[in-house]
Amino acid sequence: MTYAIEAHGLVKRYGDKAALAGIDLAAPPGSVLGVLGPNGAGKTTAVRILATLVSPDGGRAAVGGHDVVKAPAEVRKLIGLTGQYASVDEKLTGRQNLVMIGRLLGMGRTEARGRAAALLAEFGLEDAADRAAGSYSGGMRRRLDLAVSLVGRPSIVFMDEPTTGLDPRARADLWRIVREQVAGGATVLLTTQYLEEADQLADEIVLIDHGLVAARGTPRELKARAGDRRLEIRPEHDTEKAELILAEVTGLTPHRGENGLLSVPLLDSAVSPAVFRRLEEAGVALSEHAVRRPTLDEAFLALTDTTTSGRTR
Amino acid sequence: MTAIPSAGGRRGALAQGMTLAWRSLVPLRNEPGRLVQFLLQPIFMVVVFVLMFGAMSGDPEHAARYLMPGVLTQVALISTNTTGMNLAEDIVNGVFDRFRSMPIARSAPLVGRVTADALTTAVTILVALLAGIAAGFRITAAPLDALAGLALLLLFTLALSWVSAWLGLKAKSVASMQGTATAVLLPLTFGSSAFIPPDNLPGVLRWWSSVNPVSHLADAVRALLTGAPVGTHVWITLACAAAVTACFVPLAVRAYTRRIR
Numbered sequence: 301m302t303y304a305i306e307a308h309g310l311v312k313r314y315g316d317k318a319a320l321a322g323i324d325l326a327a328p329p330g331s332v333l334g335v336l337g338p339n340g341a342g343k344t345t346a347v348r349i350l351a352t353l354v355s356p357d358g359g360r361a362a363v364g365g366h367d368v369v370k371a372p373a374e375v376r377k378l379i380g381l382t383g384q385y386a387s388v389d390e391k392l393t394g395r396q397n398l399v400m401i402g403r404l405l406g407m408g409r410t411e412a413r414g415r416a417a418a419l420l421a422e423f424g425l426e427d428a429a430d431r432a433a434g435s436y437s438g439g440m441r442r443r444l445d446l447a448v449s450l451v452g453r454p455s456i457v458f459m460d461e462p463t464t465g466l467d468p469r470a471r472a473d474l475w476r477i478v479r480e481q482v483a484g485g486a487t488v489l490l491t492t493q494y495l496e497e498a499d500q501l502a503d504e505i506v507l508i509d510h511g512l513v514a515a516r517g518t519p520r521e522l523k524a525r526a527g528d529r530r531l532e533i534r535p536e537h538d539t540e541k542a543e544l545i546l547a548e549v550t551g552l553t554p555h556r557g558e559n560g561l562l563s564v565p566l567l568d569s570a571v572s573p574a575v576f577r578r579l580e581e582a583g584v585a586l587s588e589h590a591v592r593r594p595t596l597d598e599a600f601l602a603l604t605d606t607t608t609s610g611r612t613r
Numbered sequence: 614m615t616a617i618p619s620a621g622g623r624r625g626a627l628a629q630g631m632t633l634a635w636r637s638l639v640p641l642r643n644e645p646g647r648l649v650q651f652l653l654q655p656i657f658m659v660v661v662f663v664l665m666f667g668a669m670s671g672d673p674e675h676a677a678r679y680l681m682p683g684v685l686t687q688v689a690l691i692s693t694n695t696t697g698m699n700l701a702e703d704i705v706n707g708v709f710d711r712f713r714s715m716p717i718a719r720s721a722p723l724v725g726r727v728t729a730d731a732l733t734t735a736v737t738i739l740v741a742l743l744a745g746i747a748a749g750f751r752i753t754a755a756p757l758d759a760l761a762g763l764a765l766l767l768l769f770t771l772a773l774s775w776v777s778a779w780l781g782l783k784a785k786s787v788a789s790m791q792g793t794a795t796a797v798l799l800p801l802t803f804g805s806s807a808f809i810p811p812d813n814l815p816g817v818l819r820w821w822s823s824v825n826p827v828s829h830l831a832d833a834v835r836a837l838l839t840g841a842p843v844g845t846h847v848w849i850t851l852a853c854a855a856a857v858t859a860c861f862v863p864l865a866v867r868a869y870t871r872r873i874r
């Protein structure tokens with residue numbers, strides 16, 4: 301068994317629409333695989349297939365070396381799942397939720413209580429531990445959901461958009477928890493819509509759209525291809541002149557946006573002072589300038605279609 | 614206890630079912646306000662059917678003897694609603710996704726729910742019976758016969774809660790489950806001999822009431838509580854309960870296992 305998570309040509313159709321149109325995934329043990337993609341890309345569908353909740357219409361997948369269709373029971377012994385929407389029992393308290401899962405996994409009463417207390421502390425839920433989960437805020441609910449999925453110390457963890465709806469601090473906490481899981485030897489597959497998150501956590505990123513893999517690679521590789529940051533300028537006039545200068549200094553073809561907005565990928569921070577100096581020398585006044593990180597959409601465009609990325613090299 | 618290798622852990626399917634029954638009952642302890650549902654409804658039914666309808670008839674005592682077993686039947690069967698509703702809620706809330714991704718027996722979430730609901734149904738029946746006794750109803754059969762009557766009622770209810778479970782697992786939402794269950798339960802309970810003898814009914818209603826299995830149940834419960842001859846009602850009721858269980862336990866388990874969505 302070389303991969304903890306492995307999928308080949310996964311297909312899932314809903315009606316005549318393909319949620320997954322044949323994707324391959326692979327995560328070695330102890331790594332974090334980030335599955336990145338916009339709404340409707342097929343992230344949740346992929347996670348649900350790997351977590352044995354949905355059967356694929358084509359292709360095959362193995363988790364911990366066990367086929368998800370032929371040996372779902374074996375797979376379930378290894379995995380922890382945090383779904384896209386928190387799946388806690390709202391009528392139970394946080395503690396009761398955790399104890400219930402521990403008991404279901406075969407722990408004795410004392411062991412289950414101990415594990416629940418430890419997780420409540422780790423996830424900062426001690427104050428709310430004995431309140432019904434239905435009264436939790438969205439972020440608390442997510443944290444409880446995550447804690448619940450870790451009760452059995454799974455060696456393979458699936459997290460579907462674990463940080464959507466979390467405030468920055470809770471997000472940082474979650475990142476810490478993911479890293480701890482990995483340090484403890486677990487393999488994590490997490491989906492996200494945030495490039496930054498995948499960048500922070502993932503060893504390898506798979507970018508999917510419309511049920512197909514659009515790009516894959518380490519965060520470094522993908523960012524280099526996406527152009528990471530972009531330099532944007534909006535000249536008050538002389539747009540043509542500014543465009544020439546921008547091209548000359550950066551060696552890239554600037555992208556022309558609305559209202560004379562020009563932008564180029566910023567591969568080297570020293571480039572922007574040089575651009576500004578040359579523009580000043582040429583007497584081009586700017587009404588606006590900024591260095592911007594690419595949005596997922598832009599990264600996505602850049603990664604899926606190199607002809608629109610503005611590269612000339 | 615290792616019939617289901619997928620059960621995992623040190624405990625078997627039964628223990629998992631009991632954990633989940635505990636989980637279904639705990640909300641009542643967390644929030645005792647939920648108990649009102651189990652206490653108020655049976656009392657209300659006794660007030661309306663035994664006291665008010667009884668007062669309308671010339672002979673309230675005689676009416677109570679007929680109506681009270683009907684109220685018990687009605688109250689018990691309506692309580693099966695909660696099984697399907699709670700299951701539908703578990704699906705909508707994603708709780709079942711969690712269970713299905715865990716190494717536990719396929720039957721455990723259903724067995725847990727049905728067991729918990731059987732307990733609350735027993736309480737509901739008991740409350741109704743106490744209210745009925747306060748309203749003037751008397752058990753005139755031998756204690757064992759009366760117990761057999763209550764046990765028969767509980768058994769039939771248990772069978773029906775698997776139908777409710779199946780409906781709940783198939784439903785798209787909690788509200789649609791409730792709608793379907795009501796559409797099934799109302800004709801079954803009110804269109805039976807629970808409150809009115811079929812002989813007194815016109816045409817189609819009379820026919821429906823006489824073929825309705827709930828009529829046999831109500832008649833059997835009535836006979837067992839009041840010491841009247843039971844005839845074939847008990848056997849027909851047992852046969853119905855067995856048939857319903859044999860059909861709907863596998864159907865419900867399959868609906869649960871089927872990988873929806």
Ligand SMILES: Nc1ncnc2c1ncn2[C@@H]1O[C@H](COP(=O)(O)OP(=O)(O)OP(=O)(O)O)[C@@H](O)[C@H]1O
Nearest residue numbers: 314319337338339340341342343344345346384874
């Ligand atoms: N049960 C279903 N029935 C019909 N279509 C579905 C179902 N589940 C998913 N789909 C469709 O499959 C596609 C992929 O959905 P999926 O939920 O996997 O996307 P996602 O990447 O998780 O999106 P999001 O970021 O919005 O969560 C979507 O077009 C969706 O409408």
Ligand SMILES: [Mg+2]
Nearest residue numbers: 343344345384
């Ligand atoms: Mg999703």
